[in-house]
Amino acid sequence: MIQTYLRQLVAYAKAYCMLPKADEYYTFNRLLLLLNLDDCGPEEPIPSVEGMTGPDAILAPIVEYALAEKIIAEGQEEAFSARLMDTVSLRPSQVAAAFEEKKAELGLKGATDWFHDYCEKTDYVKRSAIEKNLRWDAKGEKADLVITVNLSKPEVDNKKSAAMLHKKPAGYPSCVICRQNEGFTGHGTVRDTLRTIDVTLDGTPFFWQFSPYAYYYQHAIIINTEHTPMIVNTTALRRLMDFVDQYPHYFIGSNAALPRIGGSLLVHDHYQGGLEQMPMHRADYRTVLSAPDAKVKVGILEWYNSVVRFESDDRDAILATAASVIEAWKDYSNPALGILAETNGEKHNSCSPVVRRTETGYIIDLILRNNRTDETYPDGIFHAHPEYHNIKKESIGLIEAMGLYILPARLNRQLFRETAAFLCGAPYDGEALAEDMKIHRDTIELLLARHGNALTPEQAENAIRARINEVCEAILKNTAVFAEAEEESFRAFILGCL
Ligand SMILES: [Zn+2]
Incomplete structure (x- = not known):
């Protein structure tokens, strides 16, 4: 019954x-x-x-x-x-009270573990859906990347999120991450079981919650209580540092606050945090630029795109040094490299700061970004180039720039089923491909040329994964504002800020 x-x-x-x-x-x-x-x-x-x-x-x-x-x-x-x-x-206030009790009983990490478990048990964090996502490590030239195919999240169109930025907030709630979503169901969002925790960052009220899609373990979203646009500046950096002072076991980062190089939601100020170590976190310095006795160690990271790392146990010093690079980057142009800070009154430079606590101090990574487009690259010069859009056309946001890819669900069928069938002997005719498979024509033909069409299903899967890995690495390089060969200019820019 x-x-x-x-x-x-x-x-x-x-x-x-x-x-x-x-x-x-x-x-x-x-x-x-x-x-x-x-x-x-x-x-x-x-x-x-x-x-x-x-x-x-x-x-x-x-x-x-x-x-x-x-x-x-x-x-x-x-x-x-x-x-x-x-x-x-439990009601939201009861969850918040329970979180405080758990903090006293289990310590801070025990309390965040409890809150995460609570959100899974109430099915806000969709554990069973997340477990179905494909996930593997990709051996890379510089580091191992993590590739996931997210089977639960819809793909976002870049141009749509740019258009959203200029759209006036309408209706209730103003956007999908406003706090008014707690308990709200409507317009396609289901937030009955959303529960949040207050946190004050640099004197400003924020709250945080877990992401129902969980791109990685304990994927937290830290949100301004006010519906106000994303901004990356010194204040944002101070807020990120305040967060790791209160939650030292989590990393926190901000998407670049411009269309095409950030997240899909630029209209509401928010950050992303979590417990997982990102591939970029494991990277080491390529070049250290600060003097050995400097208060803040500064260097260029041995990574695919353009990252400056700062390390110090002096909070004020690291904040001031990293902030000077954030501010200088906004106006930096280098036409020879295609980096233009502004065209036709539109600003192009922004960055993604990522902050972590260490045993003794802080590490800040600044991923430098530029969102300019031109005739050759209408989706972005420092964006995934068109030959890779069949695999990833969404903007390469904070998480991907750090080496964790969230690829669209459609690839599960298009590559791992339909393309795999061609590699295992199904008759192939490039002209007769189904409409939504046409974007993969070059990839299929490349794989057939490389491997032939007599693979076992396991070999086909490996061949497809290897191609995806290759593309993901290439996309990260596309996002580098200073390519590896342009390190001299990169060094000069950083040294000019110190
Ligand atoms: Zn909002």
Whole structure:
């Protein structure tokens, strides 16, 4: 009977979502109401919830029942699941209070681990969907990159996010990360079970939450309480440092605040943080530019794109030095290298600062970016070049610039199924490719020329991964404002700031 699943959901919430025993009947009755029921059903043994990592197995039969009974229509499954989970979860204020209690009981890292687990258990962080994503390490020339094919997140169009920046906020909430989304469902967003934690950064109220898509482990989003545009400047850097002072086990970084080189959401000031070490974090210096006895060690990173690293145990000194580079970069032009700070009144230079705490101090990495376009590269000169757009055409934001790729779900079918079939002997005719496979024609023909068409499925998969790895490395190099051969200019720019 359906009521047995509702009882099981209550048992799950008691075990994993801190549902107080005193709220048990109340919660069961609220669930009955959601399913238009007014009796408790027969007493049946409740299946065990032991060892469950998420509520999927309990939600599935309840959602199926709601569909069959026409309580919900097709397409409302996700929203209904979230409503069920919200009914058995703590209110936002209770979660915030529990976070403080966990901090006292388990320490700060224990508390953030608990909060992350809580968001998974209430299914806000979609653990089961995330586990289905493809993920592998790519051996690279400079470092191992991490490639993921995200099967749950829609692909974003660059031009659309640029257009969004100029769009006046309309409706409620103003955008998808505004705090008013806590508990909101509508316009295609489902945020019933969103829970957030307050944090003050440089005197400004922010809050943070986990990303439901989780590009990496404990992917946190740190958001300005006010709906105000992204900006990368000295204040932003001070805020990032304030965050790692309060959460020293997380890294935090900001997307560049211009279209084509940043995230998809420029209209609302926010940062990204997390527990995972990014490939770029593991890179070492290519060249150290500061004097051996300088308070701040400054150098160029041995990395694909243009990164300046700063290290110091002196907070004021590292802040001042990194800020001087951020400010100088805004106006830096070097026409010989195609770097123009401004054309037709439009500014092109921005950067992505990434901050971490060390045992004794701080590390700041500044990824220098430029978003200019021209006739040859209408999507961006320092963006993935057109020959790679079949694999990645979205902007290369902060996370990818650090070497962790989030590739679109479509590749799972287009490359790992359809292209793989050609490599395993399916007849190939470039002219007869399906419409959405035409973008892959060059890739398919390159792979056929390299490997022939008699591969085993495993060999085909490896060949495709190797090509993706190659492309991801090449894209990172495309984003370098100073190519490796232009190191002299890069050094001169940095030295001029010190
Ligand atoms: Zn907003």
